[in-house]
Amino acid sequence: MTINLKVWKQKNAKTSGSLETYKVDHVSPDMSFLEMFDVLNEKLVQENKEPIAFDHDCREGICGMCSMYINGQPHGPLEGVTTCQLHMRTFNDGDTIVVEPWRSKAFPVIKDLVVDRSAFDRIIASGGYVSVNTGNAQDANSLPIGKDKADMAFAAAACIGCGACVAACKNASAMLFVSAKVSQLALLPQGQPERESRALNMVAQMDAEGFGACTNTGACAAECPKEISLENIARLNREFLGASISSTGV
Amino acid sequence: MSWLTKTLTSSIGKKLLMALTGLFLCTFLIVHLIGNLQLFKNDGGYAFNNYAVFMTTFPLIKIVSYVNYALILFHAFWGLYITYKNRQARPVGYAVVKNSSNVFSRNMAVLGTILLVYLAVHMSDFWYKYHNEALPYVKYTEQISSGNIETTMMETGYTQEAKKVESLNEAAGTKTIIVKDLYSVVSFSFQNILLVLFYVLSMFAVAFHMFHGFQSAFQTLGWSHPKYTPLIKGIGVWVFAVLIPIGYAAMPLYFYFLK
Ligand code: HEM
Ligand code: SF4
Ligand code: FES
Numbered sequence: 001m002t003i004n005l006k007v008w009k010q011k012n013a014k015t016s017g018s019l020e021t022y023k024v025d026h027v028s029p030d031m032s033f034l035e036m037f038d039v040l041n042e043k044l045v046q047e048n049k050e051p052i053a054f055d056h057d058c059r060e061g062i063c064g065m066c067s068m069y070i071n072g073q074p075h076g077p078l079e080g081v082t083t084c085q086l087h088m089r090t091f092n093d094g095d096t097i098v099v100e101p102w103r104s105k106a107f108p109v110i111k112d113l114v115v116d117r118s119a120f121d122r123i124i125a126s127g128g129y130v131s132v133n134t135g136n137a138q139d140a141n142s143l144p145i146g147k148d149k150a151d152m153a154f155a156a157a158a159c160i161g162c163g164a165c166v167a168a169c170k171n172a173s174a175m176l177f178v179s180a181k182v183s184q185l186a187l188l189p190q191g192q193p194e195r196e197s198r199a200l201n202m203v204a205q206m207d208a209e210g211f212g213a214c215t216n217t218g219a220c221a222a223e224c225p226k227e228i229s230l231e232n233i234a235r236l237n238r239e240f241l242g243a244s245i246s247s248t249g250v
Numbered sequence: 251m252s253w254l255t256k257t258l259t260s261s262i263g264k265k266l267l268m269a270l271t272g273l274f275l276c277t278f279l280i281v282h283l284i285g286n287l288q289l290f291k292n293d294g295g296y297a298f299n300n301y302a303v304f305m306t307t308f309p310l311i312k313i314v315s316y317v318n319y320a321l322i323l324f325h326a327f328w329g330l331y332i333t334y335k336n337r338q339a340r341p342v343g344y345a346v347v348k349n350s351s352n353v354f355s356r357n358m359a360v361l362g363t364i365l366l367v368y369l370a371v372h373m374s375d376f377w378y379k380y381h382n383e384a385l386p387y388v389k390y391t392e393q394i395s396s397g398n399i400e401t402t403m404m405e406t407g408y409t410q411e412a413k414k415v416e417s418l419n420e421a422a423g424t425k426t427i428i429v430k431d432l433y434s435v436v437s438f439s440f441q442n443i444l445l446v447l448f449y450v451l452s453m454f455a456v457a458f459h460m461f462h463g464f465q466s467a468f469q470t471l472g473w474s475h476p477k478y479t480p481l482i483k484g485i486g487v488w489v490f491a492v493l494i495p496i497g498y499a500a501m502p503l504y505f506y507f508l509k
Binding site for chain 1: 336338340342349
């Protein structure tokens with residue numbers, strides 16, 4: 001296959017960028033989207049040109065690094081997959097594909113397609129954890145958890161923090177991500193002690209990072225590679241509003 | 251900052267205010283429609299004109315209506331403010347966008363602005379005239395024994411401060427009521443095809459705003475449940491985005507085509 005690419009090139013966070021055109025020949029339909037970029041980059045290096053900077057790590061859909069906004073959709077046209085799991089057979093020979101970085105004030109572009117997603121790390125650090133004191137781990141079966149709750153918590157825990165929800169949302173809102181992180185713990189007994197402060201602090205951090213407010217358009221859930229559902233956002237609203245009313249902090 | 255301001259100015263709190271004011275306005279849509287259904291009565295405006303007097307003089311309703319005006323303004327400007335802030339969350343846009351969300355959900359502010367313009371026109375058409383201009387009056391003479399009502403248009407130039415004057419003629423067994431004839435004003439206004447079109451098109455904006463807005467408000471409040479959410483979505487679409495806008499649009503169409 002031959003693929004025509006229009007890729008966002010940007011030197012660093014301070015400069016502004018533009019779309020550059022590239023032609024990639026000999027693309028195998030079985031290559032992943034990232035492998036197609038590897039082929040292109042090798043060629044660019046051989047030609048003494050600057051390769052395109054892009055993020056990746058696991059290449060199996062679990063790390064959430066491979067942020068690419070492909071033809072107007074985060075992680076490209078397929079549902080429930082990340083860019084690294086997207087194969088070139090999804091496209092046609094001769095297609096022109098536009099690849100842009102995530103666009104959000106809270107995710108500044110570092111270079112080309114690489115954005116700084118440490119805003120997510122700061123949100124997690126503000127409450128997306130369970131404090132565990134030292135001592136022996138107790139027997140797992142001494143904490144009864146209903147199957148339905150366990151399933152919901154597990155589905156929320158599938159979030160890989162990729163940021164596609166922010167990229168897809170017209171408000172660049174991080175609500176789906178934060179709702180998944182709040183839900184996975186709010187649903188389980190281990191999450192109860194810090195339940196209120198977690199919801200309050202994570203939402204406060206999310207707002208401080210400059211993400212927009214959710215207007216329930218649902219673009220996030222439609223584009224999420226892990227198919228995190230909007231129910232989680234409703235739960236986050238409940239958790240946050242409930243904690244605002246009932247927490248003892250004035 | 252107190253906990254309350256902190257809550258209400260957070261991203262979720264801002265949306266809570268939109269949802270609460272939005273749902274209040276939804277109840278207003280129902281009440282206003284039911285009241286105005288009296289326009290369809292073929293009684294020379296008797297029921298409608300008396301209803302207009304009641305709505306503008308009964309103290310409790312007056313209070314509620316002023317609360318309503320305030321909440322519409324609050325909802326509108328708060329919504330536009332949120333939309334403006336949300337735009338700042340993406341300073342550099344995409345070259346290509348393939349949307350996977352519903353078009354109405356993405357354009358609530360545009361639809362809302364159309365509604366705001368519509369409301370301004372609508373208020374100046376009827377509300378402002380009713381309160382501030384010399385309106386025609388109409389006299390209804392009711393035969394108490396039979397309940398028959400005779401309608402007499404008042405001479406032009408009849409000016410009075412009161413919205414309604416009642417008198418009883420025991421000898422003749424009749425009751426007369428003289429009221430401002432808002433019904434005729436409505437009937438006359440809707441002979442103008444441009445105004446009729448504007449009203450009908452604005453009801454599409456209501457329909458689209460409700461198509462997304464009604465269920466969205468419940469999601470904002472955190473009321474999402476596999477058992478009840480389908481019902482809420484159904485009500486949002488069939489009652490608020492279909493039935494109610496049709497009911498409103500029927501009024502100008504009725505006067506233009508049938509009166
Ligand atoms: C009869 C009039 C109106 C009714 C019944 C109504 C109702 C609603 C409802 C129920 C919502 C959903 C709230 C949520 O998602 O939580 C909403 C959202 C919204 N409304 Fe209205 N509205 C009306 C008029 C207006 C007007 C005049 C504007 C003017 C600009 C406006 C602007 C908005 C905006 C921008 C949103 C989206 C806010 C957000 O999602 O953050 N609305 N409305
Ligand atoms: S919610 Fe989905 S789209 Fe958002 S960060 Fe998690 S996995 Fe990515
Ligand atoms: S590279 Fe890890 S999810 Fe794509």
